[in-house]
Structure formats: structure tokens, C-alpha cells
Amino acid sequence: MAPEPGQLSSLSNPLATVDQLSTSSSQLDGVPADLESSLRFAGAQLTQAAGILLRLPQEIIAQAIVIFQRFYIGSEGGSFRINALKDVSAASLYMTAKISFLPQSTRSILNVYAYLLSPTSPLRQSPEGSTGKERPDAESYYLSEGSYHSARATLLQTESILLRSISFITQVILPHHIALTYLQTLGVLPPSPTAESSALATRTLAHLNTALFSPQLLYLTHQPPALAVSAIYLAAREIGVKLPSTEWWEVFDVDRETLGFLVVGLGSCGGWIQSERENWSATTCPLTLDELEREIKRRVVENG
Amino acid sequence: MASQGKSRWADDEEDAALEAQRKREKELKKKAKAEKQQRKLEEEGNLRRQKAGNANEDAAHDHDAINGDSERPSKRRKLSIDRDTYSKELPPAKLLRFPAPEWGPCRHVDNFEKLNHIEEGSYGWVSRAKETATGEIVALKKLKMDNANDGFPVTGLREIQTLMTSRHTNIVALREVVMGDKLDDVFLVMDFLEHDLKTLQEDMLDFFSPSEIKTLLLQISSAVDYLHSNWILHRDLKTSNLLMNNRGQIKVADFGMARYYGDPPPKLTQLVVTLWYRAPELLLGAEKYGAEIDLWSVGCIFGELLTKSPLLQGKNEVDQLSKIFELCGIPTEATWPGFKRLPNARSLRLPNTSQTTGNVLRAKFPLLTTAGTALLTSLLNLNPAQRPTASEVLTHPYFREDPRPKSTEMFPTFPSKAGQEKRRRLASPSAPKRGDAPRIAGEAADFSGIFANRDAEEIGGGFALKLI
Numbered sequence A: 001m002a003p004e005p006g007q008l009s010s011l012s013n014p015l016a017t018v019d020q021l022s023t024s025s026s027q028l029d030g031v032p033a034d035l036e037s038s039l040r041f042a043g044a045q046l047t048q049a050a051g052i053l054l055r056l057p058q059e060i061i062a063q064a065i066v067i068f069q070r071f072y073i074g075s076e077g078g079s080f081r082i083n084a085l086k087d088v089s090a091a092s093l094y095m096t097a098k099i100s101f102l103p104q105s106t107r108s109i110l111n112v113y114a115y116l117l118s119p120t121s122p123l124r125q126s127p128e129g130s131t132g133k134e135r136p137d138a139e140s141y142y143l144s145e146g147s148y149h150s151a152r153a154t155l156l157q158t159e160s161i162l163l164r165s166i167s168f169i170t171q172v173i174l175p176h177h178i179a180l181t182y183l184q185t186l187g188v189l190p191p192s193p194t195a196e197s198s199a200l201a202t203r204t205l206a207h208l209n210t211a212l213f214s215p216q217l218l219y220l221t222h223q224p225p226a227l228a229v230s231a232i233y234l235a236a237r238e239i240g241v242k243l244p245s246t247e248w249w250e251v252f253d254v255d256r257e258t259l260g261f262l263v264v265g266l267g268s269c270g271g272w273i274q275s276e277r278e279n280w281s282a283t284t285c286p287l288t289l290d291e292l293e294r295e296i297k298r299r300v301v302e303n304g
Numbered sequence B: 001m002a003s004q005g006k007s008r009w010a011d012d013e014e015d016a017a018l019e020a021q022r023k024r025e026k027e028l029k030k031k032a033k034a035e036k037q038q039r040k041l042e043e044e045g046n047l048r049r050q051k052a053g054n055a056n057e058d059a060a061h062d063h064d065a066i067n068g069d070s071e072r073p074s075k076r077r078k079l080s081i082d083r084d085t086y087s088k089e090l091p092p093a094k095l096l097r098f099p100a101p102e103w104g105p106c107r108h109v110d111n112f113e114k115l116n117h118i119e120e121g122s123y124g125w126v127s128r129a130k131e132t133a134t135g136e137i138v139a140l141k142k143l144k145m146d147n148a149n150d151g152f153p154v155t156g157l158r159e160i161q162t163l164m165t166s167r168h169t170n171i172v173a174l175r176e177v178v179m180g181d182k183l184d185d186v187f188l189v190m191d192f193l194e195h196d197l198k199t200l201q202e203d204m205l206d207f208f209s210p211s212e213i214k215t216l217l218l219q220i221s222s223a224v225d226y227l228h229s230n231w232i233l234h235r236d237l238k239t240s241n242l243l244m245n246n247r248g249q250i251k252v253a254d255f256g257m258a259r260y261y262g263d264p265p266p267k268l269t270q271l272v273v274t275l276w277y278r279a280p281e282l283l284l285g286a287e288k289y290g291a292e293i294d295l296w297s298v299g300c301i302f303g304e305l306l307t308k309s310p311l312l313q314g315k316n317e318v319d320q321l322s323k324i325f326e327l328c329g330i331p332t333e334a335t336w337p338g339f340k341r342l343p344n345a346r347s348l349r350l351p352n353t354s355q356t357t358g359n360v361l362r363a364k365f366p367l368l369t370t371a372g373t374a375l376l377t378s379l380l381n382l383n384p385a386q387r388p389t390a391s392e393v394l395t396h397p398y399f400r401e402d403p404r405p406k407s408t409e410m411f412p413t414f415p416s417k418a419g420q421e422k423r424r425r426l427a428s429p430s431a432p433k434r435g436d437a438p439r440i441a442g443e444a445a446d447f448s449g450i451f452a453n454r455d456a457e458e459i460g461g462g463f464a465l466k467l468i
């Protein structure tokens, strides 16, 4: 018997509602919208960096980033002023790894976050400011027994808060595999790859990874097949690979309008990331509650 | 955690003003939230009532004998789209199509009124409850929070995740997850079903008829097929985890052991599946196993439906193996290549006489047809590779021969224990728990230790299990 249609299953994720996209708990708490976007970006970047240090596959990292984004959305969601982004990032990664095939201990998660938040962290160095002399040393990020225990309590409590806020919907279907399948279906990914076909696949996946940082929260607003189709479209155009001249995306149930929107969204991601990096080159984007309060205060003073 | 950054930075007048402003906004926000929740509740009520109406209609139109897909996937919780609050940055067309469910903070368990305990197992807790706003009857299951050290238990996360992503006529519907006052009070809200097959069979005077058994087995296999094609292993199939409503519909429940698996299979714990339903490869300590273990359990359930009593009631792991070999024959290199290399098989010396399975099984089920015996024998094949897949079961000739599967609507109605009172249960083993692990997880030496005091059970099957 066929499975029932419309299920939350192999191709679909829960999506943010209009309400959730129009107001957020953080904004209601007085976080300016542009700062909120920066914080979301910083959270994704922090999660990505931690995942890489933990040698987790991109699949788990990407899922954790999406979970992180689900938390801070809507008026009933989490607020950056209440739940520090560093804690929510750590809890997202910890929880996502836990249900995967590569669970991580609280100890290794917390050590990595301690390092990434320390002054020697690569995330704390502005590109110009880094002298390259300060090499991260184990001492600076190894947690003492006491700080480990309190950090662990925070991690586990944040995990519960996170789960409660996303109503335990931990499933995140990623578009990556779907994109590769579509490339095969389109006949542009032959069994023995050519230079062009590998470039196309690489570029497609790169767009999908970049989209995780999108200020438009594309992973919360669009289903994986739509993201996959758009990344393929954009990558093929950039590399100059010819795709069928028909409206091939309709085969994958994506309409022209959605495709157009997403291609623009994906295309602008790189530029946005660049400008974020530049904006925060002098200072660093606030990662803790204290840093966030200082930043909000600074803005208040500045705007007088 | 809840440090709101309250007055930490309110150190001058301006800040104080801002802080006050922020407080006002928070108040407004809270009010808006409350109103919204109220609205949402009302909407949900309407939707549920509407849905219930549809379901009745569907049932009336449904003459499909078995598994008539009389249920629709549950609708999104909220359908209202407020165009005014619509954000400018994103074009509308994208936002008006939401095929999937939404997320938002869990509701409180207070929205439900507890009616009666259904089951108070070794450490489970399930009760029948009524949703106050809608009057709908549901089942509430409290999640076990056993390993607080690693945070939210991974088993609970998997139970929710696998159940939430499984939408199938023969799998119990998880409506939502709600919370109690404490962060670790978590409840699954499920559709309520009148019976589970274990309790029902204990109370039934008659046996299920052959045509009823076919209908039950088809529904179970259909659910298992769905799970396996979505890469989910159930790992605890047994009659107490198979729910049935008064229309003869089966719903597989209890995903407490379920998890995603891969191909090739990853290393997984062998400490799964309640003893009586546990496949021989698990008992022999296989670290890599797959969907076949669920089909073994289906075989055990098939046998149990025929005789109204569990097929293989071992007293412990070794006794379970003895009972299995007694019924299904002794494995040989020919019938199960490589089984000798399984961790617990090394210390096992088996008699040379190989038993012929069919005869024993046939003797035990004299009324079963040839096709039926063939299906049961294949499900209970010691060699996992020889067992049919769930989709192969569905097309087995047994279901096409007379008597044909009975339409679910023709099923008799039984009095529901779950609906009335707390129930008593005959003693039977429960699903393995974490703490049990060391008992069989060890090397061959440990296994022989288990054998050591098992003399009594070793006699009696026309063969004996011996240790080196």
C-alpha cells in the first residue's frame, strides 16, 4: 500500500509560517532587524566552525544550522537576548549529532565551543588584525572541571529549551542528495565524471552550503527540491553547462516563479556574506549575552 | 539561562527609558501571544471537528476491504494566513504554499484531561485522555527520561522523530508532543486505539479466524514495508505494540526502539527487541543487522495469532536460542553461511543432526495451509538473508488463496479494556533496557557463562545445546 501523501518524510521539511517570518522574539526584545540578521549569520558560522573542528560531516553541520534557525524564529520562538547564540549553536550541534551516527560527548562539544569563543579563536580575529603569532593553544580552551560542569548544565538545559521551542521536529531533509539525483536525471552527471560535470556538481553543492547562511532563511522557507533545482540552475548558468531547453524544473515540481526567487536569493548570498565579514572586521559579532548587550547599548549611544 | 539581561546595562537615564520601553513591548508581546494562542486553539478546534467529520464520511465511503486508506494525513495545525502582517522582503507566492507541518513551542499537557491509565508497565506510562478544547479522545504517553547525563535521551528523540515522519494507515498517528511543568516532562499525544493485540488475545474466547489473521498480517507487513522503505527499523515488534481499533484496523505503535539505519548497515546495539521476538542473529551477537530482524518478529507474531499464545517463550537468551533451534532446526554452514563466526556462536557446540524445519512447524500448526506454512517457515528462517522482505510478504500466495482476507469492517467488535479500566497483564518479558547490555554484549566467554547454569533447559528438544 502506498504511503499517504503530504507526509513529512523523505522530501519535505516543516516550513516557517508568514507570522513567524514577520515578527521575532528577538525583535520584540529590542534587537534591531539588521543586528538580528548578523546574529543569525554569526550563529551559522559558529556552528559550521565547531562542526569542522569536531570533524563532523557537512550533513550534520547543515542540519544543526537549520535547527538553530528554527529556534530563533517567530514571536513565540527563542530570543537572542535570552538564549545566547553560542549556547543554542552548541545545543543544536550536540542534539543533531546525538541522533546521527556520530554522537559527540558533551566534553568535546564544550571544549570546541570554549576554544571558538576564546580570544585566540579564528572567529575572534578580524582579517587585518590577526598577527598570525597567536597560535591557539590547548590551555586557552580546555575547560576546567568546574567550568565544564556549569557549561554542561547550560548545554543540557538549552537542549531542552530548544526541543520544546521547535516542538521536537528534529528532522531536517537536506537538498544535497536530491540535487545530485536531479543532476543524474538531467543527464549532466555521467557515471564517469568529466571535468565539467564535477565542476557542476561541486558548484551546485557549494550554492546549497552557502544558502545555509542566507539572511532570507531559505532553508526555512523552501522545500529541499526547490533549493536543489535552483542551485543546479544557477551553477549550470555560471559554468555554462547546457541544460534541457524545456522548462525542466517543472518535472521536479518547481514553478518558474519559485525558481526565479531562489536563483536571486542564492546568487546574492555570497555578496551578503562578504559584506557581513566587512561590517564586523573591526569588532566581532556578539556571540555571548554580555557582548550582545554591549552591542545594543553601543548602538543606542551611537544613534543618540 | 533565563538571565534576561534585565537591568545589567540600565545604568543611565536613557537606558532606563529604553528598558522601560522594552518592558512595555514585552508586555504587549505577551498579550499578543496569549491572544494568538487562544485564536489558535479555536482554529484547531474547528479544524479537528472538520477533520473528524471528513473521517466519518471517508469511513462511510470506504469499501476497500483491507487497509482502505480511510485516513488522511493530519492537516497543518494552523491554516490562517494573515496577509497584513506579511513581510515585504519575500514575495507572496512563496509563502502561500505550505505543504508541510509547522513548528512552534510545545503546548502544555494541561490542554488534556486524563481519563484513565491504559498501561502502567515496568517503566512505561500511557493513559487515555480528552483534549479539553475539542473533546477528542487521545492517548498520552509519557517519555522515559532515563539517562539524564547525556541530556534528552536519544531513544526519546528517535521515538519522536521516527514516529513523526511515519504517516501510514497502519502506524499510530503522533499528533503532537506536549510538555508538563518540568523541562523533562514530555508526552506524546497519539490517536487512541481501543485494543492492543496482546491484551485482546488474552481476553478473547475464540481464536482469530484464518481470514482475520490474513488481514491482520497484511496490515502489519504493510506498516513494516513502509518503515523499511523509509530506512526505519522498528526493533520491538510484538503483539503488545500492535494496536487495533474496533474496525479491525491495525496500527503499529511503540517506536521506543526505532531508529534510522543505512546500507551497508552500521554497527548497532544487539540489545533490541523483546526476548520472545528477538531474531537468532541478535541472540548470537551480530553487530550488523538489518530489516530482517523485524521480519523475524513478524514471523513470531504470525505464530502467536494462530495459537493465541507467544510462539517462542524463552526464559533467557540461551533458552530462547534453544527454543528457536527446536522449532526451526539447527543451523549449518549450508543453511546459514557464516553464522559460526558470529560472536556468541563460537562457544556454541551444536549436534550434527540437522533437523528439518518444515516438519516441526507443520506439526505445530496442523491447520495451516501449505502456503501459510511456507510463509511462516520463510519468516522464521534462521538465515536472515533467506527471510522475505516485507513487500515480498505482501504478495505472498497465502493471502490470495481461500479464505481471503476479511474486510476490516467485518471484524467483530470487542470490549475495550483500554477504554474502561486499568488493565492487568500476564507476565511477559519487556523490551530490553540500557542497563541489561553487559549480559550479552560480551565476548564468547560471557556467553558460555550464561550457558553454565542452564542444564535444565538443554534437554528436551530432541537435541541439546552443548558448550565446548
Ligand SMILES: Nc1ncnc2c1ncn2[C@@H]1O[C@H](COP(=O)(O)OP(=O)(O)OP(=O)(O)O)[C@@H](O)[C@H]1O
Pocket: B118, B119, B121, B122, B123, B124, B125, B126, B139, B141, B172, B190, B191, B192, B193, B194, B195, B196, B199, B240, B241, B243, B253, B254, B255, B256, B418, B430, B431
Ligand atoms: N495510542 C494508543 N492507544 C491506546 N493504547 C495505547 C496507545 N499507545 C500505547 N497504548 C497501550 O499502552 C501500552 C504501552 O505503550 P508503549 O508500548 O508505546 O509504551 P512502552 O512504555 O514502550 O511500553 P513497554 O515498555 O511495555 O513496551 C501498549 O501496549 C498499549 O496497550
Ligand SMILES: [Mg+2]
Pocket: B240, B241, B254
Ligand atoms: Mg511497548
